[in-house]
Amino acid sequence: MSKKDSRHEKKRNMKELLATMFKIGCIGFGGGTALVPVIESEVVYEKKLIDKEEYTKDVIVANITPGALPVEVAAGVGRKVCGMPGMLLSALLMGMPGTFLTVLLLILINSSGIRVLQQILFASAGVTAYIIYMLIMYAKGTWRECRESGTAKSGMFFMFLVFFLTSGKELFQLFGINRTPIFDISTIDVLCAAFFIIFYTGGVFRWGRVIVSIIITVLYCLCVGKMHLISSTVVLGIIRLTMVVLSIYGLRTGIEGKIPFSWKSLKRLIREEVCWAAMFFLLSLPALLCFGKTLAFAGRGLISAVISFGGGDAYLAVANGMFVNTGMIGYDDFYFKIASVANGLPGSILCKILAGVGYILGCQSGGVWCGIFVALCGFACSIAASGGTFSAVVYIYERFENLQIFQVLQTYMRPIVAGLLLTVCTSMIYQNMSIACWYFWPLVSMVLLTFGIFLLNVFWRRRGVVRPLQMVLFSAAASLIVCNVFASIP
Template sequence: MQKENTISDTAVQKKCSAKDYWKIFGVFTKLGMVGFGGGNALIPIFEKELVEKQGWMDEDEYYQFVAFNSLIPGAMPIKFAICALMRRFGMMAAILGAIAVTLPTSLISFLLLTLLYFSNPDFISKIELGIAGCSMFIIALMFMFVRKILQKAKKNGYYKISVIVFIGAFLLTCENNVRSLFTKMTGIAIPESIPVVFNVTMLDLMLTAFLFVIIMSFAQKKWVLYLAGAIIALYLIDVGKNGWFPAEWSVSNWCIWALVAIALVLAVVSYRQKSTSAPQKLGKIPYLREGLVTWGVSFLVSFVVVALIPILVPNAPFGEYFKIAMDSYLSSVVCWGNYIPISEAFFVTNGPISSEVFFNRIYAVANVLPGANITKVTTGVGFVQGLEHSYIGAVLYSILGSNAGMFAGIQAGIMMVLGFEKLKGSKMFDLLDIYIRPIFCGAIISTVISLLLQGINIANKNGISGVFATLFLIALLIFNFVSMIKKWKLNDVVLLFGSGVVSFCVFTAVGMMM
């Protein structure tokens, strides 16, 4: 398996040997084990492995897939496994990668839930002491990612616009984290009446940014861009500062519909202009056959798991486990941004799991593990429901929940590949490069504050002051960042888990002295 600089021009898929399949399995299993933080925190981790180390995607393609990722629901690790492997190695490699990146998260979730139910539940808080240190390695990777994006923007001549978009994205998404971090470090709470910045979700930001990119790619008059920009500003004010506009006005809904209408009108006008000058052919959609086969195989695996449950767990009612499977699948399908509120709506508000079990057991375990929250929560819900019948039921229900989330991720990955192949080379992709990348940088810095807060909260629960925890974690972060900048010969896995061991030992020792 030769490493290449790019794969853009390589349309022919490579035939995998058994050695190649083992390498694919090993790489994605490792990614499934080191992806602490979830969401935006996974972006630099996957970039370092898939682009820098393996060369399975080139840098530009990776960032364009990242932009697509925010617009298509599902677990990011699974979508990226499909995107990186289906185009390069074919359907079997893609499915293997999806299984490999899901397996560690699902297996460890199952084992920790078993320990939580049948032994001392306090061990979760001990694991958290190590996770706080692991997060500092992830933050260092995130800083490296942002640094690389800004360096590339400077090289390509759009540094100023990238910095403006980057800072704007951070200010729009960071309010809750900034308030909480300030309170943890100073003990002073900022009153809600004092506006700090905004609290826009990543979904809202990416949705408006993508619509604006579409409008820019079709617009021929500047006043159209000014109009779209004004509508987006109204939308972000409404969703980022609840209460500035009366709720009955539905400002955000009207803004989105207006942007969609503008984008559709411009697209239709552009298509008509092109079709009159030169008839447009739809052409063949690349990788459609591989996508359909991948979808079919993943569906077959799900069907086999569902068929096994009534045989091995005869007392489990069909309707109950079928509902769990569908809820797991649907919650994965509609997952944009923060998965926890979505899963709570499916499994707690309208489902069979109590709020106490969901947050004190399922979410508590998910919070200390690497990987996508989708996989961890669907596995946990399956475990809890299956355990009501037997331990075998817990095993099968866990597999069912994990497989439902994986199936949704595979579908989303196929959509990303087909969309990418149809749209690459267009003006829209050039604009994605300029505007979407710095938006991710801004959102990533917001995630950095969130991960730092998580570490401080873990220390606080063990009686350690916020000031000490902040200084220690920042020192650990600086060590990881410097080791990456200076390119010290330290393995990533050693840095990751070494940081976890150090934070566990320091926090445990300081906690005992308090």
């Protein structure tokens, strides 16, 4: 291939990459893990920008890295397709649509913002049904892959174990059970338990180790579950120490292979971190010029992003501690304005919340434009912290990925993610039912609407008559029309 053809190919890949990331950012209702199959469908199968193994690696790293998961996956894909420019721009475009809409609705909140948000919620019901379809297809594809690779039993064990441990709250909400579930474990705790089982057993299911790992995992879940049936911090500490020791014991046979070191890789990491820092500074510069507390806000924003494990709900708790409990922003502004708007929009909660907090702080200090500039700073915090942490973890992961145990981890990471996605499915069904509750519609109406749009997507995909973007638009249009009809009925 000539240099001219190579440049043309890179430009074409860059255009496809950025258009794809922006599109996913626009339809990314559910955020976080829910977008894993959506991104995979676009960049692996539809556009063929990277292969499945490369994408799986990005998903593994993003799941063990704090920050905004969709932004991290986008950065990883962009890094492989178009280097550092692709990495930065992909991350920005993935987070931009939801952030822009959050700030826009906060600006309009006292005029037409509520009506605009209502229409977005109506359209989101259809997009949610489409994403539920994508999540179910991902789980189905996982089962097929496990069967073909001879890991059907162990793969399905991990998938349904993760679903069982994480779906308690969602299932109780869905069926109207007003009790605290025994098992409702955070994502990071589930990953800790899953990694312990994988490291200790080495992926080889010998009954002795399986029984020991299950007993310890159950005890761990009783400690960290919502009911805290074992509430002793001493017991939890002992269990965690036992898990670490047994994991190391199991790893002794799984560390065959060399751990490579390359100055080239280290220099690349340093360049990437400098790029993330430069992007953060450039986007934060307007806020530094007009808002006196920019450094304090940015510092808390960066810290909150770096310590944010466990998805949107977990970040709300982190942000509450960073901004509400410290008196930086009021309770009503945070929960009744920022959180309520952010939860109804596509994209990462982390990006939307930080931008929303920035807007409120800036607007109170210097008006709308100051609010926009500080919101941009908050957005920069979310992207730079997520991307910078992701780059560092990628560097560490690449040093160990050729070890035998990490090959086993790659085999079982997809079933683990599939289990998390099944939990997301139940949460998204409840989210659509909540729309009916807000407007006093019969719950069955939203259940039928969601199921109907889901079946339409199944029909369209099997016939191959429409492309994914058309499926999204048709789903959104169908729910928008039906919900407005419901709203017009007195």
